[in-house]
Amino acid sequence: MAVGKSVERLDAVAKATGRARYTEDFTLSGMKHAVYVRSTIAHGIVTGINTEKAGALPGVRAIFTYEDVPDIRFSTAGHPYSDDPSHRDPYDRHLLTKHVRFEGDEIAIVVADSELIARKAAKLVEVTYDELAVLNTPENILAENAPQIHPEGNLTGEHEFSVGGDMSEAVKASAHLTESSYKTAMVQHCHLENQIAYGYMDDNDNIVVVSSTQIPHIARRIISEALSFPIGRIKVIKPYIGGGFGAKQDVVVEPMAAWLTLKMDGAPVQVNLTREESLSCSRTRHPFIGHAKGGADKDGTLRFLDLDAVSLTGAYASHGHAIAQAGGAKACTMYPRAVIRYHARTLYSNMPTAGAMRGYGTPQVVFFVENIIEELARKSGTDPLEFRLKNVGITGDINPLNNKPILTHGLKECLEKGRELIKWDEKQKLYKNKKSGNIRSGLGVACFSYASGTYPVLVEGASVRMVLNQDGSVHIQAGATEIGQGSDTVFAQMTSETTGISFEKVKVISTQDTDFSPFDTGAYASRQTYVGGQAVYKAAVELKEKILKYAELITGQTIDRIIIAGDKVVLKEKPEVTVITMRDLAVDAYYHKDRGGQITAEVSYKTRTNAPSFGCTFVDIDVDVKLCKVYIKEIYNIHDAGKIINPLLAEGQVHGGMSMSIGAALSEELLIDDKTGRVYNNNLLDYKLPTIMDMPDLKCAFVETDEPTASYGNKSLGEPPVISPAPALRNAVWDATGAKPDEIPMSPKYLFKVFKKSGII
Amino acid sequence: MFDIKQYEKAESVKDAVRLLSENPNAKLISGGTDVLIRLREGHSEYSELVDIHDLEEIKGVSYTDTGDIEICAATTFTEVVDSEIINDVLPVLALASGTVGGPQVRNVATIGGNLCNGAVSADSLASLCVLDALLITESAEGEREIPIIDFYLGPGQVVLGQTEILKSIRICLDNYAGYGTHYYKYAMRNAMDIATIGCAAAVKMDDGKIETLKISFTVAAPKPIRAKTAEEFAVGLEPTEENIKKIAKQVMNDVTPRDSWRASKDFRLHIIETLAERVIKHAAEDAGGES
Numbered sequence A: 001m002a003v004g005k006s007v008e009r010l011d012a013v014a015k016a017t018g019r020a021r022y023t024e025d026f027t028l029s030g031m032k033h034a035v036y037v038r039s040t041i042a043h044g045i046v047t048g049i050n051t052e053k054a055g056a057l058p059g060v061r062a063i064f065t066y067e068d069v070p071d072i073r074f075s076t077a078g079h080p081y082s083d084d085p086s087h088r089d090p091y092d093r094h095l096l097t098k099h100v101r102f103e104g105d106e107i108a109i110v111v112a113d114s115e116l117i118a119r120k121a122a123k124l125v126e127v128t129y130d131e132l133a134v135l136n137t138p139e140n141i142l143a144e145n146a147p148q149i150h151p152e153g154n155l156t157g158e159h160e161f162s163v164g165g166d167m168s169e170a171v172k173a174s175a176h177l178t179e180s181s182y183k184t185a186m187v188q189h190c191h192l193e194n195q196i197a198y199g200y201m202d203d204n205d206n207i208v209v210v211s212s213t214q215i216p217h218i219a220r221r222i223i224s225e226a227l228s229f230p231i232g233r234i235k236v237i238k239p240y241i242g243g244g245f246g247a248k249q250d251v252v253v254e255p256m257a258a259w260l261t262l263k264m265d266g267a268p269v270q271v272n273l274t275r276e277e278s279l280s281c282s283r284t285r286h287p288f289i290g291h292a293k294g295g296a297d298k299d300g301t302l303r304f305l306d307l308d309a310v311s312l313t314g315a316y317a318s319h320g321h322a323i324a325q326a327g328g329a330k331a332c333t334m335y336p337r338a339v340i341r342y343h344a345r346t347l348y349s350n351m352p353t354a355g356a357m358r359g360y361g362t363p364q365v366v367f368f369v370e371n372i373i374e375e376l377a378r379k380s381g382t383d384p385l386e387f388r389l390k391n392v393g394i395t396g397d398i399n400p401l402n403n404k405p406i407l408t409h410g411l412k413e414c415l416e417k418g419r420e421l422i423k424w425d426e427k428q429k430l431y432k433n434k435k436s437g438n439i440r441s442g443l444g445v446a447c448f449s450y451a452s453g454t455y456p457v458l459v460e461g462a463s464v465r466m467v468l469n470q471d472g473s474v475h476i477q478a479g480a481t482e483i484g485q486g487s488d489t490v491f492a493q494m495t496s497e498t499t500g501i502s503f504e505k506v507k508v509i510s511t512q513d514t515d516f517s518p519f520d521t522g523a524y525a526s527r528q529t530y531v532g533g534q535a536v537y538k539a540a541v542e543l544k545e546k547i548l549k550y551a552e553l554i555t556g557q558t559i560d561r562i563i564i565a566g567d568k569v570v571l572k573e574k575p576e577v578t579v580i581t582m583r584d585l586a587v588d589a590y591y592h593k594d595r596g597g598q599i600t601a602e603v604s605y606k607t608r609t610n611a612p613s614f615g616c617t618f619v620d621i622d623v624d625v626k627l628c629k630v631y632i633k634e635i636y637n638i639h640d641a642g643k644i645i646n647p648l649l650a651e652g653q654v655h656g657g658m659s660m661s662i663g664a665a666l667s668e669e670l671l672i673d674d675k676t677g678r679v680y681n682n683n684l685l686d687y688k689l690p691t692i693m694d695m696p697d698l699k700c701a702f703v704e705t706d707e708p709t710a711s712y713g714n715k716s717l718g719e720p721p722v723i724s725p726a727p728a729l730r731n732a733v734w735d736a737t738g739a740k741p742d743e744i745p746m747s748p749k750y751l752f753k754v755f756k757k758s759g760i761i
Numbered sequence B: 001m002f003d004i005k006q007y008e009k010a011e012s013v014k015d016a017v018r019l020l021s022e023n024p025n026a027k028l029i030s031g032g033t034d035v036l037i038r039l040r041e042g043h044s045e046y047s048e049l050v051d052i053h054d055l056e057e058i059k060g061v062s063y064t065d066t067g068d069i070e071i072c073a074a075t076t077f078t079e080v081v082d083s084e085i086i087n088d089v090l091p092v093l094a095l096a097s098g099t100v101g102g103p104q105v106r107n108v109a110t111i112g113g114n115l116c117n118g119a120v121s122a123d124s125l126a127s128l129c130v131l132d133a134l135l136i137t138e139s140a141e142g143e144r145e146i147p148i149i150d151f152y153l154g155p156g157q158v159v160l161g162q163t164e165i166l167k168s169i170r171i172c173l174d175n176y177a178g179y180g181t182h183y184y185k186y187a188m189r190n191a192m193d194i195a196t197i198g199c200a201a202a203v204k205m206d207d208g209k210i211e212t213l214k215i216s217f218t219v220a221a222p223k224p225i226r227a228k229t230a231e232e233f234a235v236g237l238e239p240t241e242e243n244i245k246k247i248a249k250q251v252m253n254d255v256t257p258r259d260s261w262r263a264s265k266d267f268r269l270h271i272i273e274t275l276a277e278r279v280i281k282h283a284a285e286d287a288g289g290e291s
């Protein structure tokens, strides 16, 4: 039995020893290197471009400008193609642009023999502009006479929903009302491996792109659209990838790599972003500005939540309004019995483009929800934990958005478990007299809800092929991509679990090649274990049946009497009796002259369920008021992610998400000058990504519900850990100091203002 | 990926002076943790290099005959942190050196490079200022000694001539013996960060009162500074909480921090005052004074 065990990651040794090969490790002779010429202003029209000096530099092979690229608008968002035109992302960009929309926009590109030469040449390209007003606040973006960032206007998208009953009734019925405005900063994924891709042609017809992508099959479609080049003549290969967190669910450099090799007669051309480019010229998390209202009964029953959010998508839509949409929708199952209204607008702005990032809008929306819940609890005089326990959903509650019952809702159990682990009641008492002086102590809690995929908004399909090898081992090809989260490993565990073949004999082909790998939309939306797992299960059942049928054919033992146990087929009732070894069976299937054939199973399956996933964070902190610093003494994430397939990998996911959220809560923000649109800190010195020295001991626990819609009882866990730590920390700072922060990051600079305003410094 | 046009490896300090004299465009590289960053950013003034990395002649920490401490310029921060002498008698420098970057950076970054680079945030700086370090250099014109406080001209600028090499940093016996010391680096991260404000203090006590206070700040002005008003004010005071608060207030007369996107001026002033209180208190306790 492999499911539920902490087996070692399939790629652990390869990655730890440096054998795993990433995109940059592959070289081709004659490789050229391309570097963008980026705008030095945030908004304007290019009036002149002089490439003479750059072109004269030895080793420069070509310089292309916006005048040379196809007049095709495309979208880089890594969504599956939608058969519903209203669900398609805005097709709002060209490969290069004359209208520059943020500092770092792509005007031209230099191709040279080395990256160094290309970078030097790019600096020599002279560009003149007609400057336009820089729009970076909702007020000036929506001002009547504001310049249009895109021809369609400055509003990328807007929607509203109201569920659970009548809002005005709920307001009237509330004994306690509260409202506040909140803000979350622009943060960035900071995956170790920057965006990189190279393109080449090994014949006259086909383009090959090797890329560090989460979504090889979607990348192929977008390249095809951007170049108007047949999809069947494009092949995308994804080797090992050094992290993505959603930034690589966007097709940032691949269409350019493909176009450049076409222009360069098939020569290999690599586009390799620097850290600075990756930070501010790829994708970021949408900053949200919002207003929240809430109401509760006298007895602390939550009556309503009313949220209004503005999401800034930056220069290009990328995932655009889908983020704000998803963020609102996924937050609804936390408090499913309240009236919930959510209104969101997404605006273009002259700042770096925001796209998908772990949590996909939910961290922002849940920050609003869990802040206002905290305010309501305090206002109604209820312990914030008791308030949540009273109001969170339970199994059987109806998801107000789709009117379907929630089959597994472990949030309450998570809260109860967290209460014990952090010793909530004990510390509450202890900290009562630690609320004055310079070092103050506080506790914080926050909940979250999420989904397991994107259905019914988007298609949720996965495909898997399994092949029995001559030695009785199994190869799995899946369209789902391993991006560090461990999907290869859990697929192998599932296959072993369902077929009975030993785990050690299951190999997952980690590289996707769209010419060979079956179709899957890729790694995002915390979908792979849930959605991919269903295809794996079906393929494993099919493979097992084929193997047993063949065993019956050659041994005469009937299929109802035999099972696979490790490396052998054995008698079900007497497992010590070997019917045939897997190896002998496979050799027979491959090489017997009159019967058999390669034993394979291939499944492509569309999931039409989407299990909500839950959890919470508990945190215990000290605040050094004068230094404006927060010290985390203890922090727990508790998750209901259904059955845990691999506890060690699950813990790893949780730790990673918690650290991302702690960074967003306390230190990370891309700083942009409102007036000029200048990005101040697109480097890891000034962008305060926490180091290991800034991380507390991260702890987690699981409440294992058994989700009936999943093949192995499992629900999402990839993104959920990143959602609740930030609001829990905000609530703890408020608890400790009595000063209420309403923005993240709660950096010392921001806390200085908050503490000053409340008079504690 | 560095655009290096010329590279010479010096065999000795004399050899380095010669190489610098022969090529007026040449710059020194020691650990390279500042130089290579500049080169990566495309600053071509660092494209011709004279390498003094690992010159034994300017590595190591030792006592002189007179009890002074000699820290050679090419000593790495790891070596400083691990040095028995430094830990015994200049613990404040060990403390400060341990805050530089991370282990990998400290393994190559040199204390001489830290000073010569001219960054007002350099982490060895405040401690060396309260220790009244003397910088000993050699150039085509010969040797000279420069008090550390005179070494800085402004952000990124030091008094070194084109052929001048920092050989060592001397701390005189009088400037360390009998002092209690402390350093605090205020930064946004606990590693891999530049100081928002750096503060070092050295306190000598006499009969329960402060005989001498030396207090230095980095990033509190365009150059590293000693807070002279506060230092004079402190003489003769008992290091009580109240007095320390008063001394810290005096520091405000000596600092002129910038208002920048990295941190606002009023925030920096607040941190300067807070650090002054804490660092003086700690140094006074270290010197045996109650507080």
Ligand SMILES: Cc1cc2nc3c(=O)[nH]c(=O)nc-3n(C[C@H](O)[C@H](O)[C@H](O)COP(=O)(O)OP(=O)(O)OC[C@H]3O[C@@H](n4cnc5c(N)ncnc54)[C@H](O)[C@@H]3O)c2cc1C
Pocket: B027, B028, B029, B030, B031, B032, B033, B034, B035, B036, B037, B052, B073, B074, B099, B100, B101, B102, B105, B108, B109, B110, B111, B112, B113, B114, B115, B116, B117, B121, B122, B123, B124, B160, B164, B165, B166, B167, B192, B193, B194, B195
């Ligand atoms: C990731 C990272 C983190 C860092 N963190 C910190 C930090 O926390 N605190 C901090 O203070 N610094 C930090 N730094 C900066 C740097 O490491 C230090 O300033 C270091 O001490 C420089 O020493 P070096 O030997 O590497 O200097 P180099 O880069 O070799 O030289 C720096 C400058 O000094 C000149 N120079 C070097 N040696 C001599 C000499 N003997 N005589 C005359 N001129 C000389 C060079 O010409 C150059 O101008 C960091 C750097 C990096 C890359």
